[in-house]
Amino acid sequence: MTAATGLAAWAWSGVRDMAETAAGTLDATLNEHRIRLAVTGLSRSGKTVFITSLIQNLLALGHGRDTLPLVSARLAQAGHTRLRSVRLVPTGVETLPHFDFRGHFAALAAQQPAWPRRTQNLAQISLVIEADHASGLRQRLGRRRVRLDILDYPGEWLLDLPLLDRSFADWSRETLAALAVPPRQRHAAAFLDFLRAIAPGDRQDDGLARRGHDLYRRSLEACRDEAGLHYLQPGRFLCPGPQGEAPFLWFFPLPGVPETPAAGSLGALLRDRFETYKRQIRADFFDTHFRAFDRQVVLVDVLGALHAGQAAFEDTARAILDLAQALRDGWGFWSRRRWLGLVRPIEHVAFVATKADHVPALNRTNLRNLLEALAQPAARSWETVRAPVSYHAAAAIRSTEDGSAVLGGRTVEVVKGVVLGEDRVRPFYVGQVPSAVPPASFWTGQYFAMPVFRPPLIDASGTAGIRHLGLDEVLDAVIGDLL
C-alpha cells in the first residue's frame, strides 16, 4: 500500500509538472506579447523624460484615469475599457542597471521640480499592460499581457553606430574634414594646431597620444555645449560610462594616416586603440542591447536644432540619416543574419519631434512636417524593408499652455510657461517654424538657446499621470496594434 501510494505521488508530480510546463507555454503563446521598445535619439532629445512620462501615464491609465486618450480609445469596447492593469515588472536577475523611474518621477514632481540629468549609463525597465482580449472566445483563455522592455542610454553613444563600419583612416579623414569648417573649426582650433606638429610615422608615445586625446575631447565638448552640434564621435569621449577612462580611449583622428601604419608608429598605436574601441562598444552595447529591438521611437529635438543655426540643423539631419541607415542595415555580421532571415525586422518606427510644447498649436503641424522632411531620407530606408513609419510632434511633459501676446503691435500666438528658476509665467514667441527644410535665406546666423521651462504641477502620488502633448498618439502608433 505504501509503495502504491508513493508511486501514485510520483506519477502525480511528474504528470503535473509536464502539464504545467505545457500549459505555461500555451498560455504565453496565447496571451503574452513581449516587445522590445528602443527609445533612441540624440543627446538631450529627451529620452529619459519620454520614458518616465510614458511609464507614469500608463500606470495612471491602469489606475483608471484617462491620461492617454488614444490608447484608452483603442482599449474601449462596448462603452467600457478592456484594460485591467498596468504594472512595472519587478526586477529579477538582470545585469543591466534598473531605470530609476521612481527617482526621475520624484524629481519632476517635487516642490522644486528638476529635469533629469544627462544620462550617463545604460538602464532598462519593463512594464506589463494587462487587458481583456477583444474577442469573447479568447477572453475565456485568460488576459492579454503586453510586456514592454524599454532601454535608456546616453544619446552620445548612439552616434558610435555609424563608426563601426569605418576604418581608422576613413574615420580620421572624414572627421578632420568636418573639423576644418566652421563652426567646428573654431572650437577645435587648439587640437588642429596640435595636429600640425605630429605625423602618423612618429614613434609611438603614450604622452603624445594622451595629449591629443584630451585636446580632441575638449573640442568635442565645446562643439556640443557651445554650438549645439550632435554628430560628435566617438560617443564615449563625451560620456565614458561606468568604466570611466581606459587607455584604449586615448586616441584621436590623425591626418594622413595610411590604412596600415608602420608597426611601432603613433599611427599604429592610435589605429589599434580605435579598433579596440569598436570591438568594445560592439560587445558592450550594440550586439548586446541593440540587436533585438522590435519597435523604434526616434526622438529628435528639431526645434533646438533649428534655433541653434544652420550648421547645427544640418548636423542633426546628417546624424539622423546615418543613424537610420545604420539601424536599418545592422552592422557587420548582423546585416548578413538579416539577409538570411534570422533577425526579426523592425515592426514600426516613429519619428517624434520633441518639445512640441514650445510651439503654439498653429505651428505644431509645421513642426511635424519639418520633422518629416528632415527624416524622409532616413524613413525611406526603413520603408524599403516595409517597416511602417509615422511622424509626430509631441512633448512627453507639457510645461506650457497656449496663449497670445502683442509683439511689435500685432497679436501673435505664443506659449506660456515658467522658466526654470523663475516664479512667473512668461510668454515665449517661437517665431516661424518652417514646414519644410528651410532655404539658405532662412538662416540669420544667430544662435538662440531655447528657454528651459519648469515642469508643470505633477501629482506626486502619480495617479493623475503627467501632463503631456501627443504622447498618446506616439504610443498608439507604436504599440496600439497589440492592445
Add this chain to the structure above:
Amino acid sequence: MSEVASGRLQPPLLLQAEQDGPQAIGADWNPPALAAPPSRFGSAGYLGLGFGILLASWLLVSVVTAIAGAFAISPGLGAGATLLAALGAGLVAFAGLREWRSLRRLRQVEALRAALRDGADPEAARRLSLEWLGDLGRHVPEAAAAAAMLADAADPAEIRALLRGRLADRLRGATRAIGLRAASEAGALVAISPHPSWDGLIVALRGVRVIRQVAELHGLRPGPVVTMALFGRVARSAVETATVDLMSQAAADHVLNGLPVIKHLGAISGASTAAFRLYRLTQAAGQACSPLAE
C-alpha cells in the same frame, strides 16, 4: 512653402513675465476617469430590488400596523410589541453593518493587491498592508512579525517581497490543508451518498464552506453577501489567472485517474472527482482572497 520662401518673420523671443499671471502651469491637468465596466445590475437585479422593496415595505407596514393594533388593545402590549420590533430591526441592522464591514474588508484586500502590483504609491501600500496584517493576525501568528518589518520597506515591491517571504508559504500551506480536508470529506460523503443526484449538492455545500474558510484564513470576514461576491471572484480567478493551473490539473487528474494503482486504491470515480473539484476550488479561492497573488 510660402513661409519658408519668405524667410523668418521674427526671431524667437522670450517676453516679460506677466505680473498677474499664474506661478505654475498644469493646475488644469485632471484626466477623467475611464469608463468603468458595465454594471452587472441587470434586469434580475432590478427584479430582486423591486421584490426586496415590496417585501420591506410590506413588513414595515405590517409591523407598524401590528404595533398600532397592540397599542389599541393596551399600552403595555403596545410597548412590548415595540420593543420586540426594535430588537428585530436592531438585529437586522447589526447584520447589515457586519456585511458592510465584511465588504469593506474585501475592498481593502483588493486595493492592497492593486497597490502591491502597480507599485505606484508606497504609503498606500504600507497602510493597506498594515490593515490587512491586523486582520490576518487572528489566524496567522507570523503576521505581527511581518507588520513590524514593514516600516523599513522602501517601496511596494519591497513590501510585497516582505509579505511574500513571511506569509505566502504559510498561507499556501494552510489553504492546501483546507483543500485536502475538504476533498477527503467530500470524497467520503460522495462515496456513501445514496444517490448520484446528491453528489452535486454535497460538493456545492462543502464548496461554500471551503470559500468561507479560505476567506477567513486570508483575513476576511465572509457573510452571505461577501461569500456571494467571493464566488464571483473565485470563478474569475479560476478562468483568468488559474486557467493554466486548472488545465494542468485537469490533465493530471485524467492521467492519474487512469493509473491502475489509483483505480484500485478504493477510490470511486465520482468520489475522486468531487475531491479533485473541491481541492481545485480551494486553490482558486486562495488566489482570489490573497492580496499577494498576481
